[in-house]
Amino acid sequence: MAELPMNIPTVDLADLSSEDPSRIERGALALREAFGVFGLVYVKNHGVDAQALERLYDAFGAFIARPTEAKRPYGRADIWYQRGWTPPNTEVAVAGNGQPDFKECYFAAPYPPDENSVLEFPNLYPDNIWPEDAPPYFQEGLLSLGRSLHEAGLSLLKGAAVALGLPQTTFTGFCERGPHVTRALQYLPLKPSQVNTGILWGEEHTDFNLLTLLPGGRFLDPQARPAPRPDDQSGLYLRTRATPEQPKGRLVRGVAPAGCIVAQVGQQLEILTGGTFLATPHVITAPGVPGWQRQSAAHFMHVHTSTVLFPLEKFRTPEAVRNYAPPVLAGTYDIKTLVDIGLASPDALDQLGYRHYDRLHRMRADGSST
Numbered sequence: 001m002a003e004l005p006m007n008i009p010t011v012d013l014a015d016l017s018s019e020d021p022s023r024i025e026r027g028a029l030a031l032r033e034a035f036g037v038f039g040l041v042y043v044k045n046h047g048v049d050a051q052a053l054e055r056l057y058d059a060f061g062a063f064i065a066r067p068t069e070a071k072r073p074y075g076r077a078d079i080w081y082q083r084g085w086t087p088p089n090t091e092v093a094v095a096g097n098g099q100p101d102f103k104e105c106y107f108a109a110p111y112p113p114d115e116n117s118v119l120e121f122p123n124l125y126p127d128n129i130w131p132e133d134a135p136p137y138f139q140e141g142l143l144s145l146g147r148s149l150h151e152a153g154l155s156l157l158k159g160a161a162v163a164l165g166l167p168q169t170t171f172t173g174f175c176e177r178g179p180h181v182t183r184a185l186q187y188l189p190l191k192p193s194q195v196n197t198g199i200l201w202g203e204e205h206t207d208f209n210l211l212t213l214l215p216g217g218r219f220l221d222p223q224a225r226p227a228p229r230p231d232d233q234s235g236l237y238l239r240t241r242a243t244p245e246q247p248k249g250r251l252v253r254g255v256a257p258a259g260c261i262v263a264q265v266g267q268q269l270e271i272l273t274g275g276t277f278l279a280t281p282h283v284i285t286a287p288g289v290p291g292w293q294r295q296s297a298a299h300f301m302h303v304h305t306s307t308v309l310f311p312l313e314k315f316r317t318p319e320a321v322r323n324y325a326p327p328v329l330a331g332t333y334d335i336k337t338l339v340d341i342g343l344a345s346p347d348a349l350d351q352l353g354y355r356h357y358d359r360l361h362r363m364r365a366d367g368s369s370t
């Protein structure tokens with residue numbers, strides 16, 4: 001894949017949190033272009049501690065290195081893998097023709113849910129799961145990373161609302177007590193026979209949540225030691241918006257400038273803005289050498305499950321309505337997507353809402369003599 005230079009804007013969170021209208025305007029302008037054209041932005045002054053991130057990757061790597069049998073109790077299909085360990089070859093990208101991703105992950109929620117949401121969507125708000133003998137700093141590291149990324153995300157969402165001429169709290173309001181999750185990921189080593197066979201670490205997809213924050217990853221060499229990238233072909237690539245000249249968009253490498261993190265637009269933000277902001281298609285390519293792994297992390301910010309996903313009034317043009325109809329409850333949309341990507345089983349869709357037919361069948365079976 002050729003690396004094409006693109007001018008993806010960098011936003012300074014200090015601009016967005018400043019009292020100076022011209023600095024806020026500068027930040028909003030960067031976000032307007034970044035989210036509108038590329039679907040992502042580089043972020044500086046983000047508050048994520050780089051040393052703590054390294055410690056978390058050490059701890060997570062120690063967990064992943066355990067035998068499968070030791071990890072299996074934390075791989076919970078019954079809660080759709082929304083907490084704990086995701087085994088390899090479980091998740092699939094919808095656009096990837098169903099090929100499972102070559103990765104293992106661990107999910108945790110950095111904030112506790114509210115009781116009503118748990119009752120309404122138990123599998124979207126389960127309790128966190130931790131290995132009993134977790135490597136030191138694993139739990140604390142994942143939770144504190146999630147919280148710092150979330151704080152950065154809230155500033156970006158306020159800036160994004162200003163950039164669109166909306167009240168500043170429009171998107172952060174939708175986010176309150178949402179099913180946010182933080183994930184540590186480890187992409188698996190290729191065997192010599194698998195190298196350059198087209199196997200991808202992560203198939204091309206768009207994220208289904210509101211905003212994803214990526215603090216940056218690291219490679220592990222065949223001895224599982226942190227090391228610089230083994231070659232030029234592995235890493236995160238993004239597809240830009242289609243234009244008449246480039247109907248397939250352009251694939252660009254998403255390498256953040258030193259010290260920056262990446263924030264990318266998910267489907268929920270695209271829907272709410274009627275496509276003004278764009279969910280970024282992205283793919284993780286594997287290296288051309290065997291034995292190497294990659295560790296990374298992501299924080300997924302979601303709108304609350306009770307939010308109706310439909311373009312906000314300002315963006316509700318006939319075209320936007322056509323593109324995003326019908327309005328769907330975010331919690332329902334979450335369940336549907338988790339089925340689509342292989343984490344929830346398809347019968348989750350049969351369990352939605354008032355299950356009248358089941359009840360009637362039971363009543364008819366029980367009351368056959370009357």
Ligand SMILES: [Fe+2]
Pocket residue numbers: 205206207282
């Ligand atoms: Fe993604």
